[in-house]
Amino acid sequence: xxxxxxxxxxxxxxxxxxxxxxxxxxxxxxxxxxxxxxxxxxxxxxxxxxxxxxxxxxxxxxxxxxxxxxxxxxxxxxxxxxxxxxxxxxxxxxxxxxxxxxxxxxxxxxxxxxxxxxxxxxxxxxxxxxxxxxxxxxxxxxxxxxxxxxxxxxxxxxxxxxxxxxxxxxxxxxxxxxxxxxxxxxxxxxxxxxx
Numbered sequence: 001x002x003x004x005x006x007x008x009x010x011x012x013x014x015x016x017x018x019x020x021x022x023x024x025x026x027x028x029x030x031x032x033x034x035x036x037x038x039x040x041x042x043x044x045x046x047x048x049x050x051x052x053x054x055x056x057x058x059x060x061x062x063x064x065x066x067x068x069x070x071x072x073x074x075x076x077x078x079x080x081x082x083x084x085x086x087x088x089x090x091x092x093x094x095x096x097x098x099x100x101x102x103x104x105x106x107x108x109x110x111x112x113x114x115x116x117x118x119x120x121x122x123x124x125x126x127x128x129x130x131x132x133x134x135x136x137x138x139x140x141x142x143x144x145x146x147x148x149x150x151x152x153x154x155x156x157x158x159x160x161x162x163x164x165x166x167x168x169x170x171x172x173x174x175x176x177x178x179x180x181x182x183x184x185x186x187x188x189x190x191x192x193x194x195x
Contacts, residue, residue, distance in 0.1 A: 013168070013171055014171055014174055017164070017165070017166050017171050017174075017175060018175065018178065020165055021164065021165070021175060021178075021179075024165065027162060027163065027164075027165075030160050030161060030162050031162055031179055031182065031183060032186075033160050034144045034160035034162065034183065035182075035183045035186045035187060035190075037116060037142045037144070037159070037160065038116050038142075038144075038183065038187050039186075039187055039190045039191060041114055041115060041116045041142060042078055042079075042187070042191055043191070044114050046079075046112070046114045046115045046116065047078075047079035047080065047081070047110075047112075047115050047116070048064070048067060048078070048079070048080040048081075048115070048116040048117075048118060049080075049081055049082075049083055049106075049107065049110060049111060049115065049116065049117050049118070049136075050063055050064045050080065050081070050082045050083065050117075050118045050119075050120070051082070051083040051084065051103040051117070051118075051119055051120070051128070051129055051132050052084075052119065052120035052121060052126070052129060053121070053126050053128065053129070055122075055169070055173050056120035056121055056122065056126075056129075056146075056173065056176070057082065057084045057120075059120050059146075059173060059176050059177055059180065060082040060083075060084070060118070060120050061082035061084070061085065062177065062180075063080075063082075063118070063177075063180040063181075063183075063184060064080040064081055064082040065080075066080075066180075066181070066184040067080035067184055067187065067188075068080040068081070070188075071181075071184045071185060071188045072185060072188060073188075073192075073194065075188065075191075075192035076192070078187075078191070081110075083102075083103050083106045083107070083110075083132070084102070084103075089102075089106070090102055093105055099127075099128060100127040100128050100131055101128070101131060102128050103128045103129060103131065103132035104128070104131040104132045104134065104135040106132075107132045107135045107136050107139070107141070108135050108139070111135070111136055111139050111141050112139065112141070113139055113140035113141065114140065114141070114142075115136075115139075115141045115142070116141060116142045116143075116144065117132060117133065117136035117141050117142070117143050117144070118144045118145075118146065119132060119133050119143070119144070119145050119146070119154055119158065120145075120146040120147075120176055121145075121146075121147055121152065121154060122147065122148045122169045122172040122173060122176075123147070123148060123152050124145065124147035124148060124150065124151045124152020124153060124154040124155055124163070125152040125153050125154070126154075129154065130153050130154060130157065133145065133154060133157040133158055134157060137157065142159055142160075143157065143158040143159050143160070144158055144159070144160045144161075144162070145157070145158035145160070145161045145162065145163075146162050146164075146176045146179065146180065147161065147162070147163050147164070147172075148163065148164050148165075148166055148167060148169075148172040149163065149164070149165050149166055149167050150163065151163040162179055164176065164179075
């Protein structure tokens, strides 16, 4: 297959998956409910914490930046943080304890009842994200999972599970960013409506 044909095939796969999501009422309801919970947390002076690994860590950082900086327009900042950005902490805890604990320890230290934890994992089974969701639930935080097909262990741990119906990591991550951007847009519009 020529390279243009290969590129077209991948684009078609992405478009087809997004079309499938467009018709997935359960997923869309979960997205809206998750968004409402984030808005509610911010209205009570809460914060949003994000975690993931690899590409999902990059997505977590990207979405946190959309909330803490700005998205579509200038407005006051929101407290949103990706939990992997302190490399000294990350390497110390991974070395001294376990990589599986890197997020749960931060959630225990930073999270408060009413805050939100958003975990991203294409498999839904990343041990460090699963552990973070468990601790967040103990604290009384709202938990949101962005996963792939089936949701893995995270589906049963999160209050809101947004499970992209696919197994291809790249396609799932593309949809996580689409859905995450929608969440950020709706949060921004709800908290800072344009007059």
